[in-house]
Amino acid sequence: MSITKLEQIVEKVKNTPNKRLVGAFAVDTHSIEAINEAIEMGLLDATLVGDEAMILASCKSLNIDPKKFEIIHEPDEMVAASKAVDLINAGKGDILMKGLVSTDKYMRAILNKDKGLLAAKAVLTHVTVIENPNYHKLMIVGDVAIIPQPDFNQKVAITNYLIKTAHKLGIEKPKVALIAAAEQVSMGMTASYEAALISKMADRGQIKGAYIEGPLGLDLAIDKESAEIKGITGPVVGDADCILFPNIESGNVFYKTNTKLCNAELAAMVFGAKVPCILSSRGDSAKTKLYSIALSALMA
Numbered sequence: 054m055s056i057t058k059l060e061q062i063v064e065k066v067k068n069t070p071n072k073r074l075v076g077a078f079a080v081d082t083h084s085i086e087a088i089n090e091a092i093e094m095g096l097l098d099a100t101l102v103g104d105e106a107m108i109l110a111s112c113k114s115l116n117i118d119p120k121k122f123e124i125i126h127e128p129d130e131m132v133a134a135s136k137a138v139d140l141i142n143a144g145k146g147d148i149l150m151k152g153l154v155s156t157d158k159y160m161r162a163i164l165n166k167d168k169g170l171l172a173a174k175a176v177l178t179h180v181t182v183i184e185n186p187n188y189h190k191l192m193i194v195g196d197v198a199i200i201p202q203p204d205f206n207q208k209v210a211i212t213n214y215l216i217k218t219a220h221k222l223g224i225e226k227p228k229v230a231l232i233a234a235a236e237q238v239s240m241g242m243t244a245s246y247e248a249a250l251i252s253k254m255a256d257r258g259q260i261k262g263a264y265i266e267g268p269l270g271l272d273l274a275i276d277k278e279s280a281e282i283k284g285i286t287g288p289v290v291g292d293a294d295c296i297l298f299p300n301i302e303s304g305n306v307f308y309k310t311n312t313k314l315c316n317a318e319l320a321a322m323v324f325g326a327k328v329p330c331i332l333s334s335r336g337d338s339a340k341t342k343l344y345s346i347a348l349s350a351l352m353a
Contacts, residue, residue: 055223057191059184059320062222063347066096072147072353074099074346077137077159078130079152080107082115084333087342088150089117096350100145102137103152104128130154134162138170141328148349150331150342160199163326170326176200176210177325179332180218181308182348185317188275193218193227194296197304198332199323205247208297209260212251214324215295216263221351229255230274230293231267232303236285238268244299251297263295264288271296271307320344322352329353 056062074091076084080103088099101108105126112119125140127133134154140146149170151159163170164177171177179198182191195211196203203211212229219227231248239245248267255265266289272279277291298304311317319341323330329349333342 059344066347066350072097072350074148075137075140075146076101076150076152078103078133078154081153082111083339084152085111086339091346102133131158138162147353148329175325176207178211181321183319197308201301227263227294228289229263229265229295230269231297233268320348322349
């Protein structure tokens with residue numbers, strides 16, 4: 054049975070062995086509230102690296118017992134991020150989570166050539182699972198946050214990460230839409246002909262475990278009526294599980310349109326590191342962070 058709601062990810066993770074999350078400068082109330090809820094649900098254990106006074110103040114404001122966490126005092130956010138990565142490398146954590154540390158410092162710690170978490174030859178990318186009340190199932194999309202203009206090889210890697218996520222969500226053969234401005238192949242648009250090439254790679258078995266179709270306009274990927282009007286058929290059109298965007302601008306606009314105008318909820322994580330890494334916005338809700346924790350625990 055495939056997962057169709059984010060809450061179902063939480064329920065599924067409850068039945069798996071506990072992982073340990075390490076929070077990088079996780080001193081803010083949203084992060085601590087989400088991590089505490091995950092602990093209360095039996096999803097994981099947690100280590101918080103950050104300014105102890107700020108952690109204790111956040112716990113007090115939320116009426117949370119700070120003894121639930123292992124706390125490692127480090128008042129400097131960059132050093133805290135580095136120490137959190139060190140704990141992962143030492144085998145003392147299975148998931149890394151961004152707290153109040155800025156994204157550039159968090160990513161710098163992950164990408165550090167000597168002590169970071171980047172796996173050999175890996176592509177570091179961001180995968181988001183979106184629950185939109187106007188769509189009949191979850192949408193697994195990338196990349197909306199890390200790679201500005203993915204090249205062909207990076208698009209292949211992102212496609213494989215989307216498929217891997219879908220498989221973990223119980224989708225046996227996910228439907229992957231490769232987005233461009235139109236469904237007609239045009240050599241004048243990189244997104245168009247690269248989508249066609251990736252689609253043909255799937256036909257030849259070079260990318261496995263999914264139906265892959267592209268180029269497709271976004272309307273054809275998610276709306277059956279548009280596909281019928283245009284006379285486009287196939288297993289993916291109007292029913293996509295996964296959506297690959299050609300660049301960060303299109304992906305990020307889609308992501309923010311869903312959350313800000315469509316009341317969508319989401320879970321997100323970074324692939325390509327040695328462990329799942331949660332790259333939530335500092336302004337994300339506790340619920341978004343909880344869902345992201347659950348997704349990361351599922352993928353760990």
